[in-house]
Amino acid sequence: MRINILLIAVLLSVISVISLTNSVEAREFKILIMQDQKGVAKKYRPLLTYLKKRGFDATITTAPGYSDAARMFANGTADAMFSGSGVAGCMIIKELAEPLVRPIAKDGTSTYHAVVVTRRGDEKFTGDAEYFRGKRVIFTPLASAGEFYYRSIKNIKTVNSEIEMSVSHSAALDALSRGAADVGIIKNLVWEKDRANYPGLVKTGEDTDENPEMCLIVSKKMDSDKSAALAEILLALKNDVSPEARKVKVNLLIQGYIPTTRTDFKHTLLLLKEAGVTKSFNFVF
Secondary structure, eight states, X not given: OHXXXXXXXXXXXXXXXXXXXXXXXXXXXXXXXXXXXXXXXXGGHHHHHHHHHTTOOOEEEEESSHHHHXXXXXXXXXXXEXXXXXXXXXXXXXXXXXXXXXXXXXXXXXXXXXXXXXXXXXXXXXXXXXXXXXXXXXXXXXXXXXXXXXXXXXXXXXXXXXXXXXXXXHHHHHHHXXXXXXXXXXXXXXXXXXXXXXXXXXXXXXXXXXXXXXXXXXXXXXOHHHHHHHHHHHHGGGGOOSHHHHHHHHHHTEEEEEEOOGGGXXXXXXXXXXXXXXXXXXXXX
16 A cells, blocks of 8 residues: 555656646747837748748747837746847846847848937037937937937936937837927938938938847847757748748848847947946836
8 A cells, every 4th residue: 555655656746747847848939029010020920930830839929119028028028039239238238138140131231220310400410418408309218229329428417308208210200200309319220211201300410330130139048959949940041932931031021130149239238338238227217
């Protein structure tokens, strides 16, 4: 009788270990998408199909903006995230993530920078903090081509400007055109795409260095073999002519992906540190 009880105890222990192992293995791999505009996450659905076809199961979870995405990823909501360079850089500084790959757009670009936009006829950007004194400034929070660029400007804390936050670069540009602000700090790719719609606005200055565009960062808790497998699949996309690959490229308007490391974030990390980002940064200034 005692032997039977011991045997049952051992079997239950084994079953418990097996169940736990299966549970860990079955846990969904989540990719976080910053959906600052309606329909962004939907564009990534063919990518999930592409990954699954190549043996990598993943799901998508979304965040409505930069700040939400930053907090969600920092709290462990996702294993990976397609991220603007500002949020990605924060995760690198905080030792929570590493960059993996970034897309090459159809036009060959894979980086971007900040531009300063005003109404036509207004004074040009001087490059120093005094330019912003008394002005209403609009930008996207936690963006390298937005809040971080503004806060990285030397002596910016000494000027009295009225700050307005916008959910996206496009929204900031639109608000500027309606007179809701005097100056906008915008991603150059958005400005170049939309400037024809705003003849009353003009670029009056810009950052001189580049930031990686929409990099995929992965949690430092992620298994290195799994990270390598994901990178291998994504890097193969460029030369893949399968229907699944073509659909990904069409939906995301990309040629494929290229490797991305901390070296590619050299300017971004310097920008963030000059803005005051440290390992203890809590995504609010």
